[in-house]
Amino acid sequence: MKFNRLGQSQLNVSEVCLGTMTWGIQNTQADADEQLAVAIEAGVNFIDTAEMYPTPPNEATYGDTERILGHWLNRHAHYREQLVVMSKVAGSGLNYIREGSQISGTTLTQALDASLQRLQTDYIDVYQLHWPNRSTPHFGRHWPAKYQPQQTDTAAEIAGMRDILNALKSAITAGKIRHWGLSDETPWGIATYLKLCEEMGVERPVSIQNEFSLLHTKDWPYLIEQCMFEQVAYLPWSPLATGILTGKYIDGKRPSGSRWTYIQRQGLFRDRPAAHEATKRYQQVARHAGITSAELALAWCKQVPGVSSTIIGATNTQQLLQNLNAFNLQLDSATLKQIDAILHDYPAGF
Template sequence: MKFHPLGHSHLKVSEVCLGTMTWGIQNTQVDADEQLAMALEAEINFIDTAEMYPTPPNEKTYGDTERILGHWLNRHQHLRGQLVIMSKVAGGGLSYIRNGSGLSGDSLTEALHDSLARLQTDYIDIYQLHWPNRATPHFGKHWPGKTDPRKTDVAAEIEGMRDILVAIDKAIAEGKIRHWGLSDETPWGISAYLKLCEEMDIERPVSLQNEFSLLHTKDWPYLIEQCVLENIAYLPWSPLATGILTGKYIDGERPPGSRWTYIQRQGLFRDKQAAHEATQRYQQLAQAQGISSAQLALAWCRQVPGVTSTIIGATSCKQLLENLKAFELELSSSTLKQIEAVMHHYPAGF
């Protein structure tokens, strides 16, 4: 396992981050324990969760992923100092989480208190803002006409960011979080926070989580360049595009228990013909190399300049083992050129 600096922090994290969002719906506590044991055996020291998890989010299971991880942490307290644990405060839009209110200093403080209790730990290494208050081109809204930045009240947005940063600064001073990061952000949002941090003398964000995969490359190269030059760790989530890149959903297939068999809060906006056609092409490339299409996608993501650690999840140890083996692979220049050819033909899968 290779390790990389996490942005400007002193932390070093494994190039694989264990995602946990299936724990509580698709996975039980026993499953989670098995996955964590396998991750530790592979020398993974990086774990990602969120108060909103598991997904698809719903009121009944809200917070259960943190509870499952917390139950494990309580039984393995001697390992806490060896791990880098990230969690996220939810933004607005979910009525059962703080009445659907957006992010603010008060909501962050309340959410952090509750997350620490569920995780059964005194501190969170990286506390992230799960999504911004304003409408942004994420979650299927990256096509023209889906968002209108002219409708953003910039002054109100900046004032809200100030309020959030005051709460973050207080949490760092109290030792409740070590560092903080962003998620599902844009270049403007990153720049605004960096400017405010300098103005307010508050620690800068150390990381950014955004969706990134062979089917969804909108951050490359421009946003990733900003992260690299500003010393912010770039952490791709959903590198398998919610499982499409495994090939399991081709021809309308819905394997029992798979993520797409559950009701989706935002609909299956990734279920597009181009995504499936591109996946079939990637499957052919992978078969020629004697690897799975999932491994091809993960190995590709790993080698993108600027990627610090890739967040992977699995619903079984068999899947997790297959995914972990991808990080032992080095794709040849010939294979990378063939991948590039497919990307030229399918520049945006969904």
């Protein structure tokens, strides 16, 4: 397993990060225990969770993923110092989480204390803002005319950022978190936080996790370049595009128990003809290379300059082992050239 420095921190993290958002709906405590055993055996020391998980999010299961990880941490306390655990504070939009309120200094502190209790740990290594308070060109809003930046009150947004940073500074001072990071942010958000951190004497964000895959490359090269130059670790989430790149959803297929069979998921904005056509092309490349299309997608993702660690998830150990194996692969120049040709034909799958 290869390890990379996490931004400007002193943390070295595996190039694979174990995602946990299926734990609590698609996976049980026993499943999670098994996945953690497999991942740690493979050298993974990086785990990502969130107060909102599992997904699809709902009031009945809110916080259960952290509880599952917490039960494991309580039974395996000797691993705690070896692991880098990340979690996230949810923003607005979910009425059962702090009445749908935005992230503020107050709500962040409330969320952090609750996460620490569920995780049964004294500290979280990296505490992240799950999504910004303002509207951003993420989650299907990256297409022209889908996002209206003129509707954002930037002065109010910056004031809110200051309030959040004060709470993060207090949490770091109290030892509740070691570092903090961003998620689903934009270059403006990164730049503004960096400027405010310097002005306020707050530690800079060490990482950002955004959606990134062969079907969703909007962060490359501009946002990823900024991350490299500013030493902010870039952490792709959904590198298999919610499973599309495995090929399991081609031609309208919906395998039993898969994510797209769940209410609220069902492909969301990602179920587009271009995504499936591109996937068919990637499957051809993978077959020629003697690997699966999932392995192709993950091996491609890890070799993108600026990617520090890729967040993967699985609903069973067979999937997890296959995903882990992808990080032992090196795509040759001929395969990369074929991938580039498809990216030119399908620069945005969804």
